[in-house]
Amino acid sequence: APLRVSPAAMMAGRGFGRAANPGGTGQPKKPRKPSSKRRGRAPPRQKIGSLEAKLLQEHAASCAAAEATFAVCASDGDGEYAAGWTAHPVPAGAVSETLYSADQPLLLESEGPLLSESECGALTNAMLLHGAAGGWDSRYPLAGYTREVKVSDMPAALEMLNGALRSTLLPAAASAFGLEASHLRVNEALVVQYDAASGHNALPIHRDFSLLTMSSALDAGGRQTGLLNVALSPSDSYAGGGTWFEHSGETLVCERGGALLHAGGLPHCGVPVTRGVRHLLVLFLLAAPLPLLAGRLQAIGAAAGTKPQFFSQPRRRPADLALSSAALQLAIEANPRDAESHSQLGHNFASEDRHADAQRCFEAAVELSRGRDFAALVSLAEAQAAQRQHAAALLERYEEAGLLFDALIDEEPGGMEDVEAWASLGVCMAALRQPEAALSCQKQVQRIRAASASVP
Ligand SMILES: O=C(O)CCC(=O)C(=O)O
Numbered sequence: 216a217p218l219r220v221s222p223a224a225m226m227a228g229r230g231f232g233r234a235a236n237p238g239g240t241g242q243p244k245k246p247r248k249p250s251s252k253r254r255g256r257a258p259p260r261q262k263i264g265s266l267e268a269k270l271l272q273e274h275a276a277s278c279a280a281a282e283a284t285f286a287v288c289a290s291d292g293d294g295e296y297a298a299g300w301t302a303h304p305v306p307a308g309a310v311s312e313t314l315y316s317a318d319q320p321l322l323l324e325s326e327g328p329l330l331s332e333s334e335c336g337a338l339t340n341a342m343l344l345h346g347a348a349g350g351w352d353s354r355y356p357l358a359g360y361t362r363e364v365k366v367s368d369m370p371a372a373l374e375m376l377n378g379a380l381r382s383t384l385l386p387a388a389a390s391a392f393g394l395e396a397s398h399l400r401v402n403e404a405l406v407v408q409y410d411a412a413s414g415h416n417a418l419p420i421h422r423d424f425s426l427l428t429m430s431s432a433l434d435a436g437g438r439q440t441g442l443l444n445v446a447l448s449p450s451d452s453y454a455g456g457g458t459w460f461e462h463s464g465e466t467l468v469c470e471r472g473g474a475l476l477h478a479g480g481l482p483h484c485g486v487p488v489t490r491g492v493r494h495l496l497v498l499f500l501l502a503a504p505l506p507l508l509a510g511r512l513q514a515i516g517a518a519a520g521t522k523p524q525f526f527s528q529p530r531r532r533p534a535d536l537a538l539s540s541a542a543l544q545l546a547i548e549a550n551p552r553d554a555e556s557h558s559q560l561g562h563n564f565a566s567e568d569r570h571a572d573a574q575r576c577f578e579a580a581v582e583l584s585r586g587r588d589f590a591a592l593v594s595l596a597e598a599q600a601a602q603r604q605h606a607a608a609l610l611e612r613y614e615e616a617g618l619l620f621d622a623l624i625d626e627e628p629g630g631m632e633d634v635e636a637w638a639s640l641g642v643c644m645a646a647l648r649q650p651e652a653a654l655s656c657q658k659q660v661q662r663i664r665a666a667s668a669s670v671p
């Protein structure tokens with residue numbers, strides 16, 4: 216079968232783009248097959264044999280689509296942004312070591328605005344008008360998370376953004392990150408809205424499908440006071456909010472027009488806005504010479520697998536579990552620190568009742584997040600509970616069976632049919648950890664056999 220990858224999975228917010236089955240009807244209970252068979256099954260090599268070529272093709276197609284829509288820098292000049300960046304330290308191993316070099320900064324905060332007040336205002340207004348007239352986009356199909364509009368759906372805003380990309384944004388991102396501006400491609404550009412009143416006010420912890428993400432604040436406000444209900448000053452649009460990073464537990468809030476620049480693979484979230492409305496321009500950037508192969512594998516694994524989008528939800532019915540697990544194992548081989556793939560794979564295992572394997576995956580995800588991936592912590596507890604339940608359910612079965620064999624024996628004590636019943640009762644007793652009872656059952660079997668042998 217040809218390998219089909221949903222374009223949504225390749226979008227910004229890899230793996231959790233619009234799901235084909237957003238509601239998640241849950242997984243129908245499949246009859247349990249002997250686990251040795253499942254364990255021994257080989258990954259579908261024929262499906263993933265030409266995968267690398269396919270992934271490179273996908274990368275080229277993403278770059279071509281980006282070039283057709285968004286500005287590309289013709290040269291590698293410095294651009295107009297001169298205020299500089301503050302680098303926030305990121306521990307080694309927080310993201311794929313194959314994609315980023317050790318001396319590359321992975322999280323930067325601008326020291327000045329990259330967008331002018333009028334550019335910020337125009338992007339926000341365009342977003343509001345487009346949303347009101349044509350509806351909002353959303354990476355997460357459920358209520359409760361942000362509302363978004365693709366800049367490419369707003370022609371005037373796109374033209375303005377392209378000007379800013381060429382003159383300022385791409386050269387600034389490239390030089391801050393040690394890349395060439397002409398190599399950068401905009402895979403997706405969103406105006407994101409957090410709105411306390413409607414409850415669309417947060418984004419859960421995620422990684423972006425991007426080499427680099429640039430997010431620019433479009434409103435004033437967001438001073439972090441540590442209080443939930445701070446009063447808004449006249450110039451503030453919102454309270455709360457900001458970008459939280461898992462590696463440090465730190466929340467960063469930019470001034471209007473200011474930006475964060477981070478490796479797409481750094482786990483982060485949008486902190487709930489508690490008052491007012493917050494808008495961001497988010498650019499998911501690729502570099503033409505640096506394909507995100509592991510990231511694409513993860514996206515395939517996520518699109519074909521069973522992971523729920525929220526840990527309160529039932530597991531999705533998988534599109535192709537074998538393909539998903541094979542892609543995820545390859546993603547983990549390519550980047551063993553990819554916690555998201557570990558946890559996706561854990562959900563695949565759990566859906567096959569391989570709870571011990573699932574537990575190992577969730578343990579890896581928890582460990583890699585230094586205990587900050589709460590969804591993985593919850594899933595780990597579920598995998599542990601499922602194993603205890605499995606063991607408890609098994610004991611119950613043995614108890615029921617033991618009672619049945621006991622009743623059979625009572626009906627016709629000493630009969631030849633009892634040999635089977637005594638032997639089975641013995642097995643149940645052994646499973647129930649009653650070795651003495653098991654032994655006397657076995658003796659009873661021998662007694663009946665000996666008696667029947669002595670009958671002429
Ligand atoms: O709200 C933020 O600062 C984070 C936004 C974000 O992570 C995203 O849009 O992917």
Ligand SMILES: [Fe+2]
Pocket residue numbers: 421422423428483
């Ligand atoms: Fe993000």
